[in-house]
Amino acid sequence: MARRATPLTTQEVVRTARSMIEHGGVEACSMRALATELGVQAPAVYRRVKDKGELLGLVLADSFAEVELPAEGTWQERMAELMRRLRRLLRKHPTLLTLYLASHLRQTDAARLAEVASAPLLDAGFDAEGASFAVTVLSMYTLGMTTVAAALAIDDDEMFEYGLTKMIEGLTPAGGT
Amino acid sequence: MARRATPLTTQEVVRTARSMIEHGGVEACSMRALATELGVQAPAVYRRVKDKGELLGLVLADSFAEVELPAEGTWQERMAELMRRLRRLLRKHPTLLTLYLASHLRQTDAARLAEVASAPLLDAGFDAEGASFAVTVLSMYTLGMTTVAAALAIDDDEMFEYGLTKMIEGLTPAGGT
DNA sequence: ACCTGAACACCGTTCAAGT
């Protein structure tokens, strides 16, 4: 067989997998189909990636790296805007949700994502546990509103904002600001 | 091959699938493994069930049929208790969660579940859209607290109750009780 | 080091054929 001009990079593998998933869902991205897209035989992919689980984790990380954490504002404002950005990403690529939900069942990935989003809360004086709690509540809310509600045809930005505000109010720690 | 004494029933198929999923996760319940467990060849299962998607839907419905809707109390009390029961089910069989999340992406199943849980809210004067919204918010919260929080080792009944109360307060419609 | 070819142990599903 003719070989590729350049050797396979991990970036190339992850980006290609991500675009396949965004266009056709996780099930469209079999290791074999991915290899074909990359112009390579299936086993070659295993030189860059331990297994399919690792690949999906990398795709997820690559997506969420684009959800920037707002740098300014109160923690309430920063969390609200972060959730809006998460919502925007999930709306653009609803297919990422399956991946996100699956990852939440795997400790390491969930912990890593929660850690990043926790920053504004830690800055505001939340303890580590309270911050993880708040991030979990807010991201589950956002996921729910953006996907389940959409499936039920009750998706609505005003409703999302209303619930988001309520939820953030509820999270303010006793004696907090 | 020796045939089974009695013909295969749909109930038998669903119950066996459910127990396989509860013990080993969705991936432990391949159509072939299920058939073996039932003492039958794989194609025989397709006489009772259209495809694997339908089977998983039936397993889910069979599980949630056991989460009873509290008959008495204010809508707040009824919803809170319903969520506690959902939490109990998911804790006993965490493996059902994957199924539940997947179903939420399929309109029909999500709508059916939301409809059942909406009853106390409709009784209390919520409109259909508001009721679906509330059920979605609360069940996503419960799912998040019961699984994601558990994975992050911040699972705690007191916290669950605190957040649940806050969330239900936030859902009270303007001018509602 | 990087990749291929071939293979292993699986999938879900269909369909003609048997009882």
Add this chain to the structure above:
DNA sequence: ACCTGAACACCGTTCAAGT
């Protein structure tokens, strides 16, 4: 009607062998 046997078109992954 109910089920089997055989097949189709796939999976993820491993591994010896080639360049």
